[in-house]
Amino acid sequence: MKIPTLLLTAALSLSAAASALTVSTSRVVTLPGADTAHAVTLPGNRVAVNADNGVLILDSNLKTQIGWYTLRGPISGLSVSVDGSRLAAMTGDRWTVWDVASGRELRSGEPSYDATLAFDPQGNLLMLDDGTLRSINLASGRATDLIGDGDLYGAVVSPDGTRAVLSFEDRVELVELDSGDVLAEANLAEEPGGLGAHFSPDGQAAAVRTGSEALILRAGQEPVDVKGGEDLDPTDDSLLFLNDRELLLVSYGEGQRIDAQTGQPRGAAFEVDSDGPVVSGPDGRLLALGSSVAFLNAATLDAPATGRVTLASSNTLSGGFIGKTAYAGVNRFTNLGTLQDLNVGGTNRLYDFDLQNDVLWTLNGETVSTLRGGKLNRLTTLDSDAEYDLIQSTPDGTYAVAAGYYGLALLNAQTGKVVKKVTEKQLKVEDIHAALPTTDGKAILVIPHEGNVFRYDVATGKQTPAFKLPTDAEATALQLSRGGTLAVTYDDADYEARVALVKPGATTAFKTLAFDRVQAVRFSPDGKLLAVLTSDPQNALQIFDTASGNRLIRTGTFNMGTSLLAWAPAGNQLMVGAGLLGKAGSVTVFDVKR
Numbered sequence: 001m002k003i004p005t006l007l008l009t010a011a012l013s014l015s016a017a018a019s020a021l022t023v024s025t026s027r028v029v030t031l032p033g034a035d036t037a038h039a040v041t042l043p044g045n046r047v048a049v050n051a052d053n054g055v056l057i058l059d060s061n062l063k064t065q066i067g068w069y070t071l072r073g074p075i076s077g078l079s080v081s082v083d084g085s086r087l088a089a090m091t092g093d094r095w096t097v098w099d100v101a102s103g104r105e106l107r108s109g110e111p112s113y114d115a116t117l118a119f120d121p122q123g124n125l126l127m128l129d130d131g132t133l134r135s136i137n138l139a140s141g142r143a144t145d146l147i148g149d150g151d152l153y154g155a156v157v158s159p160d161g162t163r164a165v166l167s168f169e170d171r172v173e174l175v176e177l178d179s180g181d182v183l184a185e186a187n188l189a190e191e192p193g194g195l196g197a198h199f200s201p202d203g204q205a206a207a208v209r210t211g212s213e214a215l216i217l218r219a220g221q222e223p224v225d226v227k228g229g230e231d232l233d234p235t236d237d238s239l240l241f242l243n244d245r246e247l248l249l250v251s252y253g254e255g256q257r258i259d260a261q262t263g264q265p266r267g268a269a270f271e272v273d274s275d276g277p278v279v280s281g282p283d284g285r286l287l288a289l290g291s292s293v294a295f296l297n298a299a300t301l302d303a304p305a306t307g308r309v310t311l312a313s314s315n316t317l318s319g320g321f322i323g324k325t326a327y328a329g330v331n332r333f334t335n336l337g338t339l340q341d342l343n344v345g346g347t348n349r350l351y352d353f354d355l356q357n358d359v360l361w362t363l364n365g366e367t368v369s370t371l372r373g374g375k376l377n378r379l380t381t382l383d384s385d386a387e388y389d390l391i392q393s394t395p396d397g398t399y400a401v402a403a404g405y406y407g408l409a410l411l412n413a414q415t416g417k418v419v420k421k422v423t424e425k426q427l428k429v430e431d432i433h434a435a436l437p438t439t440d441g442k443a444i445l446v447i448p449h450e451g452n453v454f455r456y457d458v459a460t461g462k463q464t465p466a467f468k469l470p471t472d473a474e475a476t477a478l479q480l481s482r483g484g485t486l487a488v489t490y491d492d493a494d495y496e497a498r499v500a501l502v503k504p505g506a507t508t509a510f511k512t513l514a515f516d517r518v519q520a521v522r523f524s525p526d527g528k529l530l531a532v533l534t535s536d537p538q539n540a541l542q543i544f545d546t547a548s549g550n551r552l553i554r555t556g557t558f559n560m561g562t563s564l565l566a567w568a569p570a571g572n573q574l575m576v577g578a579g580l581l582g583k584a585g586s587v588t589v590f591d592v593k594r
Contacts, residue, residue: 021529021552022593023543026573028585031339033313033330036289037235037276038078040087042100045282048087049293050075052314053559054584055089057100060282062293062309066103069314069559069582071096072537077117082161086138088117088125097125097138107138118157118164120177128155133164147180154195154234158203165197165206165217174206174217186215186223194234198280200241205260207239207247214239216247216263226263228256238278242298248286250278255301270302314559316577316587318347320355320566322371326575328564328587333360336587345369345376351389357525358569359397359413363388368402370413379416382409386423392436395482395525399441405431408444410458420444420458427456427463436478445486447475453488465507467500477518481527485546489518499532501549511549520565529592531574533565541576541590557581558588 034051041047045060052074056067068089077090086106088097095117096108111127118126125136131150134143147155147166154167157177166173169191174184186208193211200206205218207226214229229249232239238250239258246266247258255272256265272278276290286296294305319328322342327333331350333342344353349365360371366382368391382388386407393400399419402409408427410419419441424431429448436445444456445466453467453475467486469475472493479487484504492498497518500509517535523546524531530544539554557580564577564587574592579585 020594021543022591023541023553023555023574024591024593025580026589026591027336028579028583028588029328029336030312030579030584031316031329031334031586032310033291033316033586034311035074035276035291035313036293036311038075039279039281039287039289039293040078040080041280041282042080042087043084047282047287048078048080049287049289049311050078050089051311053091054312054314055087055098056311057087058293058309062295062307064311067584068096068098068103069579069584070105072559072581073561077115079117079119079157081119081123082121082159083123086119086123088119090115090117095127107136107141109136109141114152114154116155116157118155118161120157120161126155126157126161128152133166146177147175153192156195156197156206158199158206160203163199163203163206165195165208167192167195167210172208172210172215172217174219183219184217184221184223186217188213196232196234196237196239198238198240200244200260202244205241205244207241207260209234209237209239214249216260224261224263226258227265228258229263236277240278240280248278248298248301250274257301272296272301273303273305312584313586314579314584315562316564317562318350318353319564319575319577319587320360321568321573321575322355322358322360323569326568326573326587326589328575328577330586336589342371343376344371345378352391354391354393354400355566356393356395357397359393361391361393361397361400361413363391363402368400368409368411372397372413377413377416379411379413380409380418382418390434392434392478394437394439394441395480395523395527396439399437401435401437401444403432403435405433408432408435408446408456410437410441410444412441422456422461426461433476434478436480439480439482439484445478445480447478453478467502467509468507473498477521479521479523481523481530481546482525483527483546485523485527487521487523487530489521497534499530501530501546513544513549513551519561520563522565522567524567524571525569526571529571531565531567533562533576535561541574543574543592556588556590559583559585 039049057065073091079088097106112129116128131152132148133146157164190212196209198207209232214226216224249256256269274288281287288294292310294308316328326336351363353362369378386404388402388404390403407423409421431449434447455466475490477489486502488500497515499513501511515534519533522531541556543553558578559581560578562577566575574590
């Protein structure tokens with residue numbers, strides 16, 4: 001589905017003698033593949049879910065009725081008021097409450113580092129804020145402290161807003177919110193690594209998971225340990241009441257029924273058709289979340305899920321241009337015009353890829369393949385000892401280096417051969433963080449675990465400095481232009497992101513660019529421009545003149561963080577793997593005119 005064109009045009013002069021550079025949005029395309037981790041039930045058998053940064057309301061058949069895309073970044077919390085009229089969502093840096101009927105935003109703000117979301121019976125927002133549970137009146141914005149004095153680690157509120165599970169450094173409690181009375185408590189053997197909780201249908205008990213312990217708190221009774229729940233993740237795994245007598249434990253797609261009184265397993269473990277959490281859904285059914293949303297039947301939990309839908313993603317993780325054709329997707333390469341997938345030899349274990357000069361390199365598990373001129377060639381299967389997980393190629397696409405913590409492999413697309421393999425021991429480094437072939441394929445630029453970026457000569461094995469880092473800085477990524485200019489991304493001593501531009505033969509930067517955080521760096525095919533994708537909330541995409549290091553353009557407000565940044569071979573288009581804030585969208589293509 002295409003979104004109507006949005007114009008975000010900017011123009012600045014390259015220099016007095018150069019023509020103007022303009023960047024405008026060509027198209028925004030929506031593709032499937034969102035990650036869904038949160039869901040709450042609304043009246044009318046509807047359900048609200050997150051889809052990456054989007055908040056969607058789905059009907060009883062899981063068809064999208066309405067969506068909000070005004071939050072940047074992945075949703076970390078979702079809650080609905082007791083009467084179903086208000087919906088709240090939260091990311092790491094923003095929370096928002098909407099009126100469900102009108103879609104109107106009621107209030108928003110900045111959450112604290114430990115924030116959680118819930119509602120009390122009167123429709124006030126309940127938030128954990130720096131160790132204290134507070135009530136926020138949505139009309140006035142006034143906040144009132146309820147429980148805790150900076151000592152709370154976590155809080156999960158019951159759907160009716162009357163009770164909560166609270167975690168502290170050494171214990172968890174089931175409490176009545178109005179009175180503050182502790183109904184049940186349990187001491188913890190370890191400091192909680194998070195908090196997940198689900199309340200029984202009668203409201204008298206809660207199934208709790210802390211990252212190292214799982215237990216049942218029941219009002220007026222001693223706590224009960226849940227066997228097999230020690231390693232349950234508070235966010236990604238599930239422990240929920242099927243009824244007052246039985247729990248369902250789900251982890252990594254494996255399910256187990258648990259006796260709600262004894263905490264002991266009932267029957268054998270079984271597979272659950274879900275690659276994410278399982279939560280209570282509408283009409284008494286369960287929802288399987290993850291890469292899709294589907295219904296599970298509580299009576300036949302090992303049966304295939306039904307009604308499965310894959311929601312629109314706000315990100316694409318892989319993609320680029322082959323000729324004039326743009327491809328992008330979530331671990332796939334989908335033609336943005338025809339929406340047909342490109343055969344790249346499989347993406348079931350796509351660790352990394354690089355697309356330069358119409359040559360696509362893929363690292364799928366240990367298999368390295370190239371796609372050039374429409375022909376797929378599986379070059380080699382590397383050994384697993386090096387733990388290869390990155391691949392980067394030269395600007396002309398001829399050479400590539402597969403890099404892992406414990407080794408490097410230089411490959412040639414024209415001959416289909418492995419030119420050189422070298423281990424971290426041979427390089428005399430602790431491990432390898434990234435590597436890049438030089439434009440002629442005669443050397444490899446290496447980021448070691450510690451120390452400066454160095455050049456490894458393939459023929460002789462000689463190592464020479466390539467870039468000398470500032471004191472206490474740590475290099476994270478490398479890019480090389482067709483003309484030989486090196487871009488080194490690093491974090492300085494204050495953990496601020498920097499991109500150093502280094503001329504051929506030099507070991508120090510002639511220009512250093514400063515950012516809060518860098519998502520991706522890419523030289524244009526002719527090497528004259530450098531695109532940097534940043535974390536800037538207003539102007540995330542920035543383009544620089546390679547020769548001078550001067551910034552020419554900054555634009556783009558995206559709804560998600562992504563590392564996908566790609567130039568078209570002609571240098572006339574630029575792709576960012578995220579939609580624009582406020583709209584559905586997975587990938588944005590910009591026209592670039594010089």
